Amino acid sequence: MRPFASMILVFSLVIPCLSLGADVPGSTPTPLLGYSPKTSQSEREWETKFRAIPDPANLRAYMQRLSARPHHVGSPYDKDNAEWILAHFKEWGLDAHIEQFDVLFPTPKIRVLEMVAPTKFTAKLEEPALAIDPTSNQKSEQLPTYNAYSIDGDVTAPLVFVNYGLPEDYEKLDRLGVWGKGAIVIAQYYHSWRGVKPKVAAEHGAIGCLIYSEPRDDGYTVDNVFPQGPMRPPDGVQRGSVMDFASASPGDPLTPGVGATPDAKRLPLSEAKSITKIPVLPISYGDAQPLLAALAGPMAPEDWRGTLPIPYHVGPGPARVHLKVAFNWDTKPVYDVIAKIPGSVEPDEWIIRGNHHDAWVNGAEDPISAQVSLLEEARAMSLLLKQGWKPRRTIIYAAWDGEEPMLLGSTEWAEAHADELRAHAAVYINTDGNDRGILNMNGSHSLEHFINGVARDIEDPETKMTVWQRAQLSAIADAKSADDKKELRQRADLRIGALGSGTDFTAFIDHLGIATLDMGYGGEDEQGIYHSIYDDFYWYTHFSDTDFVYGRALAQTVGTSVIRLADAEVLPFDFVNFADTIEMYTKELQKLLADKQGEIRERNQEIDEGMFKATFDPRRPTIAPTREEIPPHLNFAPLQNAVDSLTRSAKHYQDALSQKQATLGDEAMAAKLASLNKELMESERRLTNADGLPRRPWYKHLVYAPGVYSGYGVKTVPGVREGIEQKRYAEADQEIVRVSKALEDESELIESAAKQLDQAGQ
Numbered sequence: 001m002r003p004f005a006s007m008i009l010v011f012s013l014v015i016p017c018l019s020l021g022a023d024v025p026g027s028t029p030t031p032l033l034g035y036s037p038k039t040s041q042s043e044r045e046w047e048t049k050f051r052a053i054p055d056p057a058n059l060r061a062y063m064q065r066l067s068a069r070p071h072h073v074g075s076p077y078d079k080d081n082a083e084w085i086l087a088h089f090k091e092w093g094l095d096a097h098i099e100q101f102d103v104l105f106p107t108p109k110i111r112v113l114e115m116v117a118p119t120k121f122t123a124k125l126e127e128p129a130l131a132i133d134p135t136s137n138q139k140s141e142q143l144p145t146y147n148a149y150s151i152d153g154d155v156t157a158p159l160v161f162v163n164y165g166l167p168e169d170y171e172k173l174d175r176l177g178v179w180g181k182g183a184i185v186i187a188q189y190y191h192s193w194r195g196v197k198p199k200v201a202a203e204h205g206a207i208g209c210l211i212y213s214e215p216r217d218d219g220y221t222v223d224n225v226f227p228q229g230p231m232r233p234p235d236g237v238q239r240g241s242v243m244d245f246a247s248a249s250p251g252d253p254l255t256p257g258v259g260a261t262p263d264a265k266r267l268p269l270s271e272a273k274s275i276t277k278i279p280v281l282p283i284s285y286g287d288a289q290p291l292l293a294a295l296a297g298p299m300a301p302e303d304w305r306g307t308l309p310i311p312y313h314v315g316p317g318p319a320r321v322h323l324k325v326a327f328n329w330d331t332k333p334v335y336d337v338i339a340k341i342p343g344s345v346e347p348d349e350w351i352i353r354g355n356h357h358d359a360w361v362n363g364a365e366d367p368i369s370a371q372v373s374l375l376e377e378a379r380a381m382s383l384l385l386k387q388g389w390k391p392r393r394t395i396i397y398a399a400w401d402g403e404e405p406m407l408l409g410s411t412e413w414a415e416a417h418a419d420e421l422r423a424h425a426a427v428y429i430n431t432d433g434n435d436r437g438i439l440n441m442n443g444s445h446s447l448e449h450f451i452n453g454v455a456r457d458i459e460d461p462e463t464k465m466t467v468w469q470r471a472q473l474s475a476i477a478d479a480k481s482a483d484d485k486k487e488l489r490q491r492a493d494l495r496i497g498a499l500g501s502g503t504d505f506t507a508f509i510d511h512l513g514i515a516t517l518d519m520g521y522g523g524e525d526e527q528g529i530y531h532s533i534y535d536d537f538y539w540y541t542h543f544s545d546t547d548f549v550y551g552r553a554l555a556q557t558v559g560t561s562v563i564r565l566a567d568a569e570v571l572p573f574d575f576v577n578f579a580d581t582i583e584m585y586t587k588e589l590q591k592l593l594a595d596k597q598g599e600i601r602e603r604n605q606e607i608d609e610g611m612f613k614a615t616f617d618p619r620r621p622t623i624a625p626t627r628e629e630i631p632p633h634l635n636f637a638p639l640q641n642a643v644d645s646l647t648r649s650a651k652h653y654q655d656a657l658s659q660k661q662a663t664l665g666d667e668a669m670a671a672k673l674a675s676l677n678k679e680l681m682e683s684e685r686r687l688t689n690a691d692g693l694p695r696r697p698w699y700k701h702l703v704y705a706p707g708v709y710s711g712y713g714v715k716t717v718p719g720v721r722e723g724i725e726q727k728r729y730a731e732a733d734q735e736i737v738r739v740s741k742a743l744e745d746e747s748e749l750i751e752s753a754a755k756q757l758d759q760a761g762q
């Protein structure tokens with residue numbers, strides 16, 4: 001899974017072909033970050049050899065095999081795929097094994113959705129097989145359309161249309177005066193992670209939740225529907241998990257915080273915190289249209305209306321619907337396939353690289369399109385090993401199972417190995433699905449400079465410019481303001497996005513504090529097959545990276561990253577961009593508070609002036625808002641001081657490293673490097689706190705977290721940001737102190753690393 005591919009606009013650009021990397025013929029190339037000039041040169045040679053190996057024909061063959069049948073958790077082909085991946089790792093000479101966990105995985109037993117008034121209608125809840133699409137007819141192996149970890153339920157109630165089902169949508173419904181407790185709501189997919197919709201609905205007293213795919217978002221409004229085009233057909237349904245992972249934790253709901261091994265203590269189902277409070281069912285726009293068309297009441301606000309040929313009313317009723325769902329609450333095995341390449345100098349420092357192998361159905365795009373790149377990377381590395389390459393650090397390749405239900409395989413593995421990972425993990429790199437287009441880079445900002453360097457060494461298959469240049473120019477094309485365009489042209493590195501959730505990196509960064517990167521190509525192809533039976537080999541080879549050249553680019557990008565991290569004499573973290581990012585977040589938080597104060601002040605004034613009386617239309621009645629307390633000022637000084645400390649220590653470390661670069665390979669440096677790297681590995685851990693975030697102790701990272709009300713969407717400096725957003729101002733003030741303390745500690749660590757370098761070789 002992962003959030004719906006961001007719809008990046010891409011303009012075709014004609015740019016002269018530029019040479020790759022920092023090397024200009026005839027000049028000495030700039031050494032790589034964390035490498036001496038000599039090792040930098042041999043590293044570049046190994047990397048060049050590596051990038052020549054991945055072969056699109058192999059990627060295509062792997063995909064055809066791995067997506068040939070449905071392979072969700074607990075299915076025969078899920079296990080078969082895990083064994084096939086294991087056999088390949090072994091055939092390539094890697095030390096590999098399968099690690100099994102036993103997890104709660106509900107599958108549907110009963111699914112009924114019908115309208116009982118004012119007319120009768122029974123929803124199909126069925127995606128038809130298509131003659132042209134050879135795997136769409138594997139009915140006996142396909143999971144029905146459903147939302148995993150919905151609670152069982154049998155409810156009948158008036159229907160209310162709630163737009164995307166976010167807190168602000170309910171505020172608007174309050175203003176329209178239509179909201180009554182006890183309704184079944186129908187929400188559109190997207191604009192938040194799906195599990196937020198039933199969570200917010202339950203908080204507002206709803207007793208059931210339907211989520212439908214609106215054609216405006218991924219249906220005929222965007223392009224032709226499958227099989228004529230890539231978009232969602234009328235009966236296509238988005239399956240998906242609605243586990244409330246953001247407020248509780250991802251992974252097996254019965255073993256929070258520990259690996260779901262056979263001897264693990266399990267909660268009774270009734271105590272599992274992450275199961276929804278009300279029953280949920282996803283539906284197609286074919287099934288949604290008659291329900292929405294039967295609603296009366298006020299017209300939906302203009303920006304809520306989709307593109308179905310109906311007037312969008314909000315209700316409540318007269319449409320009354322009956323929703324009944326019941327599930328088999330079974331324990332199922334998940335099979336993580338783990339392969340190891342031992343490090344030759346620092347075997348106790350680990351670079352981990354993962355992608356999931358399970359899918360909702362055949363899952364050619366999600367996740368196999370990036371799983372095949374992972375396999376080709378592993379094969380290429382095995383060939384380098386045969387040619388004498390000896391990675392300095394240990395490399396671990398992981399094909400996760402159970403990602404779709406909610407990061408089951410990766411979370412259980414990370415929890416089961418938490419102590420080892422805290423001691424040994426240097427970096428985790430994730431992918432999950434791949435398409436044509438722009439390289440999307442997200443992760444820990446201490447790795448921002450590093451990953452920009454890798455992107456400068458990879459050729460874009462379509463434009464033949466570097467993927468870095470393509471990403472920069474397309475970002476300039478999309479930038480909204482002149483200031484943004486200027487920064488994109490002048491800043492040495494492109495900013496990378498912060499990590500929220502939605503895929504397997506979550507336990508590594510949020511729970512364990514391991515520096516993380518997440519990457520993928522995309523933005524050129526529209527898709528409306530996400531989590532449906534139509535995400536298959538036929539769709540992928542007609543509408544996405546049909547010749548697998550972006551699959552090769554992904555293997556080259558991630559493989560180069562892994563090798564470069566594994567071989568560096570000094571782990572290539574850089575803290576100048578990190579400090580710059582924290583400074584940006586601090587300003588964002590101050591602006592968030594000021595905007596909120598201004599907004600409430602303005603609304604209070606409008607109430608006093610009688611504005612809501614003046615704009616009242618008796619035929620379209622609305623309810624005026626009530627006066628609200630203006631948010632207090634918060635003390636941002638500790639955060640601003642922490643930014644200053646970070647900026648100073650980051651610069652000191654950067655200078656110290658560049659001064660010692662020439663001598664990194666010297667014999668006298670060896671002992672120093674070991675303790676320096678150990679300290680650097682700790683740098684992301686310093687940003688965590690053992691008590692975790694307010695009300696969600698599993699989430700330990702104080703800088704990055706998924707949002708309680710955004711799900712996959714990130715909340716940076718979450719304690720403070722969500723404190724302001726949720727009007728918990730005293731808590732936000734306390735969180736400023738807590739996060740500032742962590743940043744001051746981080747700054748001390750960076751300063752100490754800089755001093756180690758200053759003293760080295762003296």
Ligand SMILES: [Zn+2]
Nearest residue numbers: 001366367432
């Ligand atoms: Zn996925």
